[in-house]
Amino acid sequence: MRNVMAASVADRLFAAFNAHDPELLTRCLAPHVAAVGPDGEAEGREEVLSYYTLIWTAAPDLGLMVWQTITEGNEVAATALAAGTHTGPLLMPGGESVDGTGRRLSVRCCWFLTVEEGLIVSQHVFFDQLELYAQLGLSLPASGTPS
16 A cells, blocks of 8 residues: 655655755654665665765765655655766765766665655665776676685
C-alpha cells in the first residue's frame, strides 16, 4: 500500500539534493538517521548532512534525475541517474579521496529509505562503482588477499 507521506518525504529529499540545500535536506532527516552506502556509514543528521556536503563539493553541478519510486508502507525505493562534473575532492568507496578530474559523471544509483513520523530514519544508497571508477579514469582498488 502506497504511503503518501513516505513518498512526499522522498520527493523532498531529492528536491533538496538537487538544490544542494542543507537546510531543506535536514528537514527530511530524523535526528537519529542512519545511512549506509558504498563509501561508508553515517549516523545522525549532522554526519549524513556532512556526507551530502562532500558530494556537492566534489560535483557542484550534481543533480539527480529520479526515474522511478516505489512506496510500500513506510519504505521507499527509488532509482535515479546522478550526473555532474567532478571538480573537487570525492570520497571513494574504501575511504580514499580523489581530487577533481574535470570529468563528467553519470552514474546509476538506487535509494532505499525508511520513513517514520514524516522523517527519514534509514537510508541505504547503492551506485554502480565500476561505472564511477571508469568515468573518473581510475582502476578499481584491490579487493584484498584471497582466502
